[in-house]
Amino acid sequence: MITPPLPVNEKDRLAAVKEYNLLNTLPEKDFDVITKLTASICKVPISLVTLLDSDTNFLKSHHGIPFNESPRDISFCGHAILDDSDIFIVEDARKDERFHDNPLVLEHQAIFYAGVPLRNEEGYPLGTLCIFDTKPRTLDETQKSALHALAYQVINLFEARKRNNELRKVRQALEAQNLELKNFAGIVSHDMKMPLANMIVTSDILKVKYGKQLDFQGRKYLDYLKQSSFTLSEYITGLLEHYESEKLVSANSERFDIHHLLEEIVDLLNINVDCEINLPENNVELHCSRAALEQILLNLIGNSLKYNDKEKIVIDIDCWKDKDFYYFKLSDNGIGIPKNKQKEIFDLFTIVGNLDRNGKKGNGIGLSTVKKLITGLGGDIKVSSKVNEGTVFEFTIAN
Incomplete structure (x- = not known):
């Protein structure tokens, strides 16, 4: 058996895999439908969607086997992501020096393998859409074409998951900012409305008590001070109503x-x-x-x-x-x-x-x-x- 070597860009590839937040997640129907369809089209008992972590080959979807991960160093997929061809095929693993004594071959009869690397937009191979059979065989051109098309759909699902995660993070950040604004509005209401009320009352007192000692311009300034205080108070009230509108809706x-x-x-x-x-x-x-x-x-x-x-x-x-x-x-x-x-x-x-x-x-x-x-x-x-x-x-x- 030959353990698959690490890609030269392994550090960046692993970072790309983790961006999708799919490792160690529960099965999902969208992926399971694809592996079931893949197995049917290629007429094989096993079909998988895999993601290669640092030490583990995680099976995001596993049709035909009961486990959801295996060691990366014995994985066929570890070899598949290194292959330059569009599809990596092993017709009879028993005759291939890379796999003939592999535990998957000896213990689980993994004789035939075909895998399409799942590459993201930057070209990093995240894992594979792959199939296994317990006997030697080949794929016809229609099956190969279908395997490529289904791998393309898996990548689309990966990208959709990534976008949803990013949107979720943006939403959480916006909700946190909105909460801060609400708290700020509450502080402004508490800390500014009373001083503004005092300014309004004080301007009235000054006008009544000292109005005769002020000229026209002085009385005008007092009116301007009072009106400005009212305007700012209305502004604060409006801001509070805006950020507390959810309470009215609920x-x-x-x-x-x-x-x-x-x-x-x-x-x-x-x-x-x-x-x-x-x-x-x-x-x-x-x-x-x-x-x-x-x-x-x-x-x-x-x-x-x-x-x-x-x-x-x-x-x-x-x-x-x-x-x-x-x-x-x-x-x-x-x-x-x-x-x-x-x-x-x-x-x-x-x-x-x-x-x-x-x-x-x-x-x-x-x-x-x-x-x-x-x-x-x-x-x-x-x-x-x-x-x-x-x-x-x-x-x-x-x-």
Whole structure:
């Protein structure tokens, strides 16, 4: 018996094998289907998908034998990965000096062998798709072609597993970063909102107590300080709502009707301008996260109120359902959204640039939170708008 030598690039080859995270893993149907098909096409009792580790020939799939690994130094596959041909064939191992006294031949009657090296994109042979028979034989061209095709599919499965592992790692990293952002948002809320409240109160006290001693510009600075504190406080609140939106999505579903919810929202908004809000013609009964839908509608109706330059604001709201979704449509006669901005408005921190009814600029958080909530509820949202004419938001929520 001749022990297969190590490839000259063995260190790099082993590193490539380990990248796939397939060593010492459980059987998988995708691989087992291939070995079963391979054995059937080639008319042999044994078919394997192997991966060569430093000392072990690991059998990722083993059709026709009960074990899932063997020593690398007696493996046929160790020789196969060194061969320059597309397929390594041993027609009768008993007549081959490399294998005639090999334990696999003497104890398990491994007489015939054919293996196709499984090479990754960098060209490293990771293992083989191979077959064994207990008698001498040959393969016809159709069987050889099928063996190559099936080996190609094994490599595709390897690559898919590798990509899935990489995506899983990216997802875990993103989840960790998102958690850090949530924790940061909580710290910001706790540590900054109280000082901001103190600044607002202090500016009012200064204006009342020392206002007569200040000139017009001094009083204007105090107003600016107060307004800036309010703006920053609203920004922090919006950021918190964005990162805590999952809590609203996962809240228990409730049964409620759309009219009652919208009436409560209108009361919460405390509208002090000339405004007509038309509720849905039919009072639809809903069963979903009430808190999440309330936050969505608060944001959308609030925007229709803020970004409107008409003497009379008109907001039309409609709602209907089928067996799969609840449908919502909210339209207004506001300032509208430029067409080149309509695809971006749901991205976090994206600002259209328009000032609201009170001359304030948005923070680019509200619509991003709306999108996140709707996606979490199994729905989608789209917008259509014409500048100076109005905007229509249409969204769905899974029923």
